[in-house]
Amino acid sequence: MAHVEETHQVTVLPPDTAKIKKLWTVAGILAGVTILEFAVAFGVPHEMKDLRIWTFILMTIVKAAYIVGEFMHLRYEAKVLLWSILIPMVFVVWMLVAFVYEGIHIGIARPL
Amino acid sequence: MASTSTVTVPAPGKTAWDGGVSPMNASYGKLMMWFFLLSDAFTFSALLITYGLVRSSHNAYEGAVDAFTFSQTYWPIPEKVFDAVPFFHGLNAPLVFVGLMTFILIMSSVTMVLAVEAGHRMDRRAVEKWMLWTIIGGLTFLSCQAWEWTHFIVGTDDGGLLTDGTRFFGANLRINQYGPPDFAAFFFFITGFHGFHVFSGVMLNFLIYYNTVTGVYERRGHYEMVEKVGLYWHFVDLVWVFVFTFFYLV
Secondary structure: OOOOOOOOOOOOOOOOHHHHHHHHHHHHHHHHHHHHHHHHHHHOOOOOHHHHHHHHHHHHHHHHHHHHHHHOOHHHOOHHHHHHHHOOHHHHHHHHHHHHHHHHHHHHHOOO | OOOOOOOOOOOOOOOHHHOOOOHHHOOHHHHHHHHHHHHHHHHHHHHHHHHHHHHHHOOEOOOOHHHOOOOOOOEOOHHHHOOOOOOOOOOOOOOHHHHHHHHHHHHHHHHHHHHHHHHHOOOHHHHHHHHHHHHHHHHHHHHHHHHHHHHHHHOOOOOEEOOOOOEEOOEOOOOEOOOOHHHHHHHHHHHHHHHHHHHHHHHHHHHHHHHHHOOHHHHHOOOHHHHHHHHHHHHHHHHHHHHHHHHHHO
């Protein structure tokens, strides 16, 4: 501890090609799903409303899973961390269902 | 009379309560970032769910999609509102520009994760390169959003007919040409709140870039700050995925 070396020996490791390739694969999947969403938006007629909405929601969940799991690395963290982030999301799902249901009934009750 | 009794105390650092243990195998900063993001997710959920409530309480447009016109009596079809592209005035290109914005943000998420990967290898040059790309991606997204807002506020050539028979162009927080007043209010609040997150993210990314260039992390011996800010940046991208679906597609 007498003196601090000012010249640091930093060992730079070579790029982890397998990991980088995987990241680009995930990016490709995200782009692919977005293109698929566009295909549904313009290919499936507006009359099939439920089909459209549910495919959009499903694809969004797929994209979210890849972003959180791979990019944010949550899939590889300790399981207790993963669950302490995911389980509270149950409240969001419940809130969504309850509020949209409520909204439909506000629309019925309100004279326009 | 004091009597001496022996109490066996474990040596410091031997039990989980002595500190120095990382629960969940993650550093303090990373863990706190995760829990901050969880609370931020609740905030965005509240905004999007309220949008869901208000939208489902309004009438939906029932007629043929091709015959759609703006009216305050029903909620507009998003692709009929967001159908303009910069430099192509009058071109009908539904959702093309917002699709481009989505692509830009996803790409900047990819460059961010590549910066994190470079940080793990202590490769300062590569961290600098990828952080710079991430900053450029963020700024491009913000510029796109500025254009999108301007177009939304100024309005289309024909404007929209209000229920009192007057013609109105563009949007403010009280009236808009596209549909019920709440439509524009939610557009401003949700994309604005997200845009401000992107702006903060660009600031944080610049800070990280600056510290990388000046060698702060190299001297520190690790690039964990890149990882922590990276988590925030991916979250911003994640929120956009949801905004894109629930505001523009559904």
